[in-house]
Amino acid sequence: xxxxxxxxxxxxxxxxxxxxxxxCVLASLLDADAYGYELAKGLxxxxxxxxxxxxxxxxxxxxxxxxxxxxxWRASADGPDRKYYQITKQGRSELNRASASWNTFVTVSKxxxxxxxxxxx
Amino acid sequence: MNQxxxxxxxxxxxALQQKGVDGTRxxxxxxxxxxxxxxSGADPVEELGPPFELAVELANRxxxxxxxxxxxxxxxxxxxxxxxxxxxxxxxxxxxGSDDGKVAIKAIGIVYVLTMYPASVALGFAFxxxxxxxxxxxxxxxxxxxxxxxxxxxxxxxxNFAGQRVVARIPAPVFWIVVVVALAAVVILLLRRRKPIxxxxxxxxxxxxxxxxxxxxxxx
Numbered sequence: 001x002x003x004x005x006x007x008x009x010x011x012x013x014x015x016x017x018x019x020x021x022x023x024c025v026l027a028s029l030l031d032a033d034a035y036g037y038e039l040a041k042g043l044x045x046x047x048x049x050x051x052x053x054x055x056x057x058x059x060x061x062x063x064x065x066x067x068x069x070x071x072x073w074r075a076s077a078d079g080p081d082r083k084y085y086q087i088t089k090q091g092r093s094e095l096n097r098a099s100a101s102w103n104t105f106v107t108v109s110k111x112x113x114x115x116x117x118x119x120x121x
Numbered sequence: 122m123n124q125x126x127x128x129x130x131x132x133x134x135x136a137l138q139q140k141g142v143d144g145t146r147x148x149x150x151x152x153x154x155x156x157x158x159x160x161s162g163a164d165p166v167e168e169l170g171p172p173f174e175l176a177v178e179l180a181n182r183x184x185x186x187x188x189x190x191x192x193x194x195x196x197x198x199x200x201x202x203x204x205x206x207x208x209x210x211x212x213x214x215x216x217x218g219s220d221d222g223k224v225a226i227k228a229i230g231i232v233y234v235l236t237m238y239p240a241s242v243a244l245g246f247a248f249x250x251x252x253x254x255x256x257x258x259x260x261x262x263x264x265x266x267x268x269x270x271x272x273x274x275x276x277x278x279x280x281n282f283a284g285q286r287v288v289a290r291i292p293a294p295v296f297w298i299v300v301v302v303a304l305a306a307v308v309i310l311l312l313r314r315r316k317p318i319x320x321x322x323x324x325x326x327x328x329x330x331x332x333x334x335x336x337x338x339x340x341x
Contacts, residue, residue, distance in 0.1 A: 053163070057153065083152070
């Protein structure tokens, strides 16, 4: 199958998101447990744009299977019970490891891309 | 939950079963998405994508499929055709009786079974679709309708050629064994394929998602 280069900014953004969304989800869980819709809203507020449930739930299920999060059902005052996600010790250490690596990656990219700004000004 | 979400979850439930997702996992997923759709009020397809694609996505994750062998659909239908063929011939022999203890397989019987079987599968498929909330009008242009029309044409044409010609004569006991084995195989294979979805205790009301005639209707 032919792999095409992304030709819109939206496509680029969604490719970047694929690489880092799981880390952002884990980071969102550092302070408090959260359920799916809450996480989606939080990521949108943080500036990621609209995160669809169709992206989020398969991701959450993968994190659960890998043992990075555990889940617990809690009742809700208005509506069906919610499935809360809780980061595990394993999840924290993976987050530490991977976010360090991601930060290096971002720094390298920034250094290279900084030349673009200098040239255009 | 609104009608749209209910229909979506009913379709997803069926898709998860078809893809062989473990029953407990499927129940959890459906309950979780029920909560999500209720709270967000979002359009289910826009929010979660087409139900079948979501089911594929979830089923392809290791650890999500039920362990063990999942019979492919063609095998179930093969057993179905075989069972129907044998049953038709055996019933005819039972009604007319045979002097030599053999069951005659007539060409016309083969024609009937090979055409009627796909048509009844298509009809069953159309019926479950109808119960998913689609209109009869939409079904009229569907593949199911086409299958039934083609069948009707095939039966009329082929039965002229086939006639009452006897293709084979097979000892009755052998025949009944084939009937029993083939029909048992259909039942066993279908049971293997369709494991019930187990919902978490707080979401047992969602059970109605998977109960045939009610799928596609919001519980009042």
